[in-house]
Amino acid sequence: MAAITLTDIVKRYPDGFLAVKGVSLDIADGEFVILVGPSGCGKSTLLRMIVGLEDITEGELQIAGKRVNERAPRDRKLAMVFQNYALYPHLTVFENIAFPLRLQKGRFTEQQIQDKVNFAAQTLELQDHLQRKPANLSGGQRQRVAMGRAIVREADAFLFDEPLSNLDAKLRGQMRTEISRMQRRLGTTTVYVTHDQTEAMTLGDRVAVLRKGDLQQVASPRALYEHPVNLFVAGFIGSPPMNFVPGEVSGDVMKLPFAEVPLTDDLRRRLGDRTLVIVGIRPEHFEDHAVIQQQGRTGGVPFKAQVDVTEWLGSDLYAYVPFETRPEVAGKLEELDRDLDGEGLRTQLVVALASDSRVRDGDDAPLWFDPARMLVFDPESGDNLTYDADKARAIDEQNEKDRKASIERAKAREAATSRA
Amino acid sequence: MRGMSTRLKIGWVVIVIVVFTYTLFPVASIFATSFKLPGELNLGTFLPVHWTWDNYTQILGPDGSARDLFVPSLRNSIGISLIATAIAVVLATLAAYAIARLDFRGKRLILTTALGVSIFPVISIVTPLFNLWRQIGLYDTWLGLIIPYLSLTLPISIWTLAAFFRQIPWELEQAAQVDGATTWQAFRKAIVPLAAPGVFTTALIAFFIAWNDFVYGISLTSTSRARPVPAALAFFTGASQFEEPTGAISAAAVIVTIPVVILVLLFQRQIVSGLTQGAVKG
Numbered sequence: 001m002a003a004i005t006l007t008d009i010v011k012r013y014p015d016g017f018l019a020v021k022g023v024s025l026d027i028a029d030g031e032f033v034i035l036v037g038p039s040g041c042g043k044s045t046l047l048r049m050i051v052g053l054e055d056i057t058e059g060e061l062q063i064a065g066k067r068v069n070e071r072a073p074r075d076r077k078l079a080m081v082f083q084n085y086a087l088y089p090h091l092t093v094f095e096n097i098a099f100p101l102r103l104q105k106g107r108f109t110e111q112q113i114q115d116k117v118n119f120a121a122q123t124l125e126l127q128d129h130l131q132r133k134p135a136n137l138s139g140g141q142r143q144r145v146a147m148g149r150a151i152v153r154e155a156d157a158f159l160f161d162e163p164l165s166n167l168d169a170k171l172r173g174q175m176r177t178e179i180s181r182m183q184r185r186l187g188t189t190t191v192y193v194t195h196d197q198t199e200a201m202t203l204g205d206r207v208a209v210l211r212k213g214d215l216q217q218v219a220s221p222r223a224l225y226e227h228p229v230n231l232f233v234a235g236f237i238g239s240p241p242m243n244f245v246p247g248e249v250s251g252d253v254m255k256l257p258f259a260e261v262p263l264t265d266d267l268r269r270r271l272g273d274r275t276l277v278i279v280g281i282r283p284e285h286f287e288d289h290a291v292i293q294q295q296g297r298t299g300g301v302p303f304k305a306q307v308d309v310t311e312w313l314g315s316d317l318y319a320y321v322p323f324e325t326r327p328e329v330a331g332k333l334e335e336l337d338r339d340l341d342g343e344g345l346r347t348q349l350v351v352a353l354a355s356d357s358r359v360r361d362g363d364d365a366p367l368w369f370d371p372a373r374m375l376v377f378d379p380e381s382g383d384n385l386t387y388d389a390d391k392a393r394a395i396d397e398q399n400e401k402d403r404k405a406s407i408e409r410a411k412a413r414e415a416a417t418s419r420a
Numbered sequence: 421m422r423g424m425s426t427r428l429k430i431g432w433v434v435i436v437i438v439v440f441t442y443t444l445f446p447v448a449s450i451f452a453t454s455f456k457l458p459g460e461l462n463l464g465t466f467l468p469v470h471w472t473w474d475n476y477t478q479i480l481g482p483d484g485s486a487r488d489l490f491v492p493s494l495r496n497s498i499g500i501s502l503i504a505t506a507i508a509v510v511l512a513t514l515a516a517y518a519i520a521r522l523d524f525r526g527k528r529l530i531l532t533t534a535l536g537v538s539i540f541p542v543i544s545i546v547t548p549l550f551n552l553w554r555q556i557g558l559y560d561t562w563l564g565l566i567i568p569y570l571s572l573t574l575p576i577s578i579w580t581l582a583a584f585f586r587q588i589p590w591e592l593e594q595a596a597q598v599d600g601a602t603t604w605q606a607f608r609k610a611i612v613p614l615a616a617p618g619v620f621t622t623a624l625i626a627f628f629i630a631w632n633d634f635v636y637g638i639s640l641t642s643t644s645r646a647r648p649v650p651a652a653l654a655f656f657t658g659a660s661q662f663e664e665p666t667g668a669i670s671a672a673a674v675i676v677t678i679p680v681v682i683l684v685l686l687f688q689r690q691i692v693s694g695l696t697q698g699a700v701k702g
Contacts, residue, residue, distance in 0.1 A: 053594050073597040086595035090613040099609075100599040153599065 002064035002077075002156035002189055003029045004050065010058035011045050011213075019045045021213040022059065027157075030407060032183050032190045034204035038236070038341045039195060042213040044161055047193045051080050051159050063156060079150035080159040084166060085142045087134040094130040097121065097148040120148040123182065140171045147182065157189040164199065176202060184410040197237050201225070205403045206396075209233050211339060219392060220399035227392035231332075231382035234280050234375060235340050240318065240350045244333055246326040247279035247376065254279070257323040258349070259303035261371045270376065270385045277385065278329055280375040283318070286351035288359055289366035302368045308348065310361045317357050319365065321349040329379050336382070447677070454670035461666050475671035486656055486668050490675075492644035493652035497676070500562050500648060501630040504569035508626045511570075512577030513619060519578070520585035531582070538575035546639045553640055560642045568636045573626035580625065584618030620687050627683065631676075649676050 004027040011020040020042040027033045035043040048054040050061060052073035061069050068076050079100075087096050097117045101108050108116070121127050124144040134142055143163060150158050160179070164172045180203055183190050194200055200207045201221040209216040209224065209232070217229045221237075228234035234242050248255040249271060253262055256279060263271075271277065289302045311318040325333065325347045333347070351367060359365040376385045424432075449466065454475050456468040463469060477483075479490040519527055549568060550559070558564035588611060596606035637651035644652075653672055656665040 051598055053597070072602075073594075074600045074602065078598060080595070080598045082591055082595055084589070084591065086589070086591045088592060088596075088610055088613075099596070103596075103600045103605060103609075149599065 003027060003062075004157060004189060004191065005062040005065075006046075006050070006059070007062070008059040009046065009049060009056060009061065011042065011049060011054065012057040019213055020049070023210070023213075023215045024059075025208055025215065025218060027189060027191060030187045030189055031403070032180075032192065032203060032205045034200040034207045035191065035193045035210060036195065036197060036200040036207055036236070037210035038339060040212070041210040043193045043195075043210050046210070047080075047159055047161055047191060050191060051078050052076050077153075077156045078159055079153040079155035079157075080161065081143075081146045081150055081163045083162045085134075085146040085163075087142055087145055089134055092131050092133060093121075093126060093137070093145050093148075096134065096145055097126075097152055100149060100153040116152045117148075120151040123151065123185075124148050124178075139167050140175060143167065143175055144178075147179070151182070151186070155188070157191065158183070160190065160192040160194075162194055163192075164194075165196070172199075179203065184406060185414060187407050187410065197239060201237065205399065207237075209236060220396045222399065223392040223395040226395070227384075227387055228375070229384055229387055231278065231280070231336055231377045231384070232339060234377070234384065235336055238282060240283050240352070241340075242280045242282050242375075243349045243351075244336070244377075245279050245281070245323065245349070246329045246379075247277045248326075249275050249277070257325070258305050258321070258367075259301050259369070261301055261374070267376065267386070274378065274385075276326070276328055276379055278332065278377040278379050278382075280377060281369055282373065283350045283352040284316075285373040286349075286353065286367055286369045288353045288357035289368040291354045291357055292368045300368050300370045302366060304364055305349070305367050307359055307361055307363045307365045310359060312355065315355055317353045317355050317359065319351050319353055319359055319361075319367075321351065321367075323347055323349060332379055332382070450670045450673050453666060454674050456667055458663055458667050461664065475667040476675075478668050479672050479675070486665070486672075488644065489652050489655055490649070490672055493647050493649045494675070496562070496644070496646055497631060497648040497650075498679070500565050500569065500646070501627055503562070504566045504573055504630045505623055505627040507566070508570055508573035508577050509619060509623045512574055512581050512622065512626075513615075515578050516581035516585050519582045520588075521590065531579070534575035534578050537571055538579075542572070542635050546635055549636075550639055559640060560646050562646050564640050565636060565646055565648065568640070569630045569633060572629050572633065576629065577622045577626050580622050581618055584622075585615065588614050624683060624687050628680065631680065 004025075006023055006025040006027075008022045008024055009020055010018070010022050012018050023042075023046060025033070035046055037043050045054060049056050052068070052071060056069050060067055063076060063078075088099065091099065094117055095102075097120055098113050101113045101116060117130070118127070121130055124147060126141065126144055126148060129137060129141060129145075134145065137145065143166075146163070163179070164175055167175060176199060179192075192199075192203060201224075204221055206218055207221055207224055208218045211232050217224060217233045219227070224233060224237045228237060231244070235244065245256050245258075247261075249263070253260045254267075254277075292300065292302075305321045307319045308322050309320040311320075330347075351369075353359055353367075359367075374386075377383065378385055452467050453461070455471050455473075457470055457472050457474060460469050479486045481487065484490075515530070518524070519531065545568075553559040553564050558567070590611075592610040592614070593606045596610040597603070601609060632650065633648070634650040637648040638654060641647040641651060647655075649672065653669050656668050656672070
């Protein structure tokens with residue numbers, strides 16, 4: 001158990017490339033922190049610096065309050081799960097899990113090793129496979145063996161490097177909950193690298209979003225989702241992604257490509273003298289106007305739009321609405337799309353409607369959206385003009401309380417089951 | 421062979437028979453000849469009319485006429501080939517490790533030089549070597565053969581090992597380090613077991629190259645001090661000047677083939693077991 005503190009960590013490769021540009025991050029004891037970002041954002045490099053497989057160019061790394069910059073990986077007492085699991089192919093599952101124990105010669109008796117491996121195998125339901133070789137295991141089983149190796153190490157922290165990216169979708173969901181359960185149960189500090197925003201949102205107590213080696217925002221998943229600091233975080237978090245449209249301020253209203261929104265005093269103050277901004281609206285903040293009327297809800301902005309394609313998913317109905325963007329913001333949005341590993345195909349709105357909506361492709365559909373949930377970004381810097389630091393902090397504090405309570409509950413459960 | 425049509429199956433069987441006959445007939449012929457009486461060599465039969473151990477006693481027996489020629493040369497061949505193989509494998513392992521793992525200037529140069537050395541015709545350097553070796557006292561010594569053998573075995577060993585090492589998942593080494601291993605432990609416990617099959621294969625190839633050499637063996641030796649078997653065979657004589665030493669040569673050929681066959685069988689187990697373990701890919 002240990003806290004990990006990163007202070008102004010910089011990674012510069014010999015060829016001069018700056019992979020990590022001064023990242024500072026406090027990871028509390030027992031916390032589950034996600035490093036997330038599109039490919040090439042420096043998240044894996046950062047993780048490898050924490051574990052000691054990459055040298056730290058500048059800055060300081062502390063584990064449990066001690067500077068470890070110069071320590072070899074084996075002296076940092078960390079356990080890591082690699083993307084392709086890095087199982088030893090010549091050893092059985094048992095020996096793979098026992099490997100870290102056998103390295104510490106004389107510290108454990110054969111009986112202790114047996115007990116520890118069996119405990120880990122039980123936790124991960126690997127008892128039946130202990131005598132098999134990794135080559136004969138399925139992807140999910142290999143993944144669990146790699147986790148078993150991390151458990152027996154009794155490390156100060158677990159590090160995961162995209163551990164689920166080689167699994168198919170169904171297994172990924174199962175393993176995700178498995179990792180979450182294990183982390184809560186053991187209460188071990190965990191740093192988890194992924195490019196998948198779903199994993200980031202579901203697993204993390206806090207999520208650190210990286211872009212080109214710069215830390216963008218560190219916050220609870222909910223604070224990230226509702227209060228992103230800038231265009232990049234807003235676009236990265238959420239699936240389907242947030243819609244970005246140009247917004248032109250004219251008099252008392254903001255003109256969007258499909259509707260006009262009345263300006264509130266607060267919004268007018270935040271806009272300053274800007275006349276053109278980027279407006280972000282999440283797909284689920286749109287709705288079928290007919291559904292809204294049925295529910296008897298008032299307020300919001302109704303509008304008509306030509307629906308291009310619809311996708312019915314059972315729980316939702318996604319409708320795609322093409323729109324013309326403005327050349328002034330097109331460049332910025334294309335750049336954002338590139339940063340997010342997008343293809344930059346066409347400008348379209350994605351709206352998530354109730355699954356019983358009657359909207360079909362080709363319709364000139366009556367839609368509706370909630371302007372109170374709308375985010376406004378500066379077209380030059382990409383900063384979120386509607387960012388509310390106090391609200392974001394309040395969400396984070398609540399999240400921290402929830403986390404501690406959850407660990408307490410897990411401990412109580414553990415104690416109850418071990419007594420029984 | 422499942423899923424193949426009958427015609428395809430028959431075709432394969434025919435091809436296999438042809439290939440086996442082509443490759444194994446000379447071996448069988450030598451084997452048969454080695455049991456023939458000297459006087460019956462030219463009868464034209466494939467199998468000996470009278471089976472005899474005469475040829476073997478001639479080269480191995482206490483009173484054998486070719487014993488003093490053959491036994492020391494067998495010792496020389498085994499000793500020189502083993503030493504040359506051991507040195508080549510150790511050096512090539514280190515070199516290939518560096519080539520596969522590190523990025524350094526002149527890496528391509530080393531590989532191309534190694535390739536250049538290995539395609540250089542042996543016969544063109546043997547004369548200068550002969551003169552040089554006589555001057556510095558390496559002529560007709562074990563070391564005098566081991567050094568040129570290294571020039572044959574090292575390049576091929578470096579190439580095969582470098583290719584093999586490139587396929588090893590080096591992440592395992594890092595995983596072992598995180599698991600608490602020192603750099604040396606990580607290498608020994610995670611990498612060596614995976615690299616071993618490749619090293620065995622390379623050792624096998626290097627040994628055969630040294631074992632089969634004739635040009636260096638005959639040019640750089642003059643007595644049984646260092647003369648290897650392939651060279652010694654050329655010095656066999658018949659019981660009289662009217663007799664061909666074919667029987668004795670065949671017997672010697674069978675004897676020198678035995679270690680090769682044993683080695684192949686022995687190492688192949690290692691290689692196959694190593695390959696079937698296979699690296700775990702995600």
